[in-house]
Amino acid sequence: MTQERAGLRQQAREILESHRKSQSTVTVLSCLLALEDHLGWLPEEAIDEAARFNNVSTNDVWAVASFYTNFRLSPPPAHTIEVCWGPTCHIKGAMAVLAHIQDALHLNSEGDTADGGVTLKYNTCLGACAQAPVVMADHHLMGPASPQEAAELVRRLVGLAGD
Numbered sequence: 001m002t003q004e005r006a007g008l009r010q011q012a013r014e015i016l017e018s019h020r021k022s023q024s025t026v027t028v029l030s031c032l033l034a035l036e037d038h039l040g041w042l043p044e045e046a047i048d049e050a051a052r053f054n055n056v057s058t059n060d061v062w063a064v065a066s067f068y069t070n071f072r073l074s075p076p077p078a079h080t081i082e083v084c085w086g087p088t089c090h091i092k093g094a095m096a097v098l099a100h101i102q103d104a105l106h107l108n109s110e111g112d113t114a115d116g117g118v119t120l121k122y123n124t125c126l127g128a129c130a131q132a133p134v135v136m137a138d139h140h141l142m143g144p145a146s147p148q149e150a151a152e153l154v155r156r157l158v159g160l161a162g163d
Helices: 003-022 028-039 044-054 058-067 087-091 094-105 147-157
Strands: 079-084 118-123 135-137 140-142
Touching: 003 028, 003 044, 028 044, 028 058, 044 058, 079 094, 079 147, 087 094, 094 118, 094 147, 135 147, 140 147
Parallel strands: 079 118
Antiparallel strands: 079 135, 135 140
């Protein structure tokens, strides 16, 4: 076992022990949520530790992790961009903003870019309706965002400005 994998296992054990102390009921699902919250994704080592911690098979834990599509089973990209398309943002032009961002990232829908550097997510509400339409890039809110401003933000974020 590599040192990195051993470190992940130890980190997962510590997260799970902390989770047990802070929760009255611990389930496979709650363990996976705690692990992903701290690690940013669910590496194989974390899945294995969750199985051992809950005294169930690794397959049982994989079944839960793969059932819920919001769990990330691969390392997260360096950047995350969320586009609000809730009612207020939609009315204020979120779809045009989204189209420009998708073009800048060479994506047809939400997901990861081909190089794995950026994740684009659709969000039903970013809680900033007064600033609609809004975009969140690496937890920084931008709004109201014009399609061109949003695309330029993305280009700067991923180092594509001037291409």
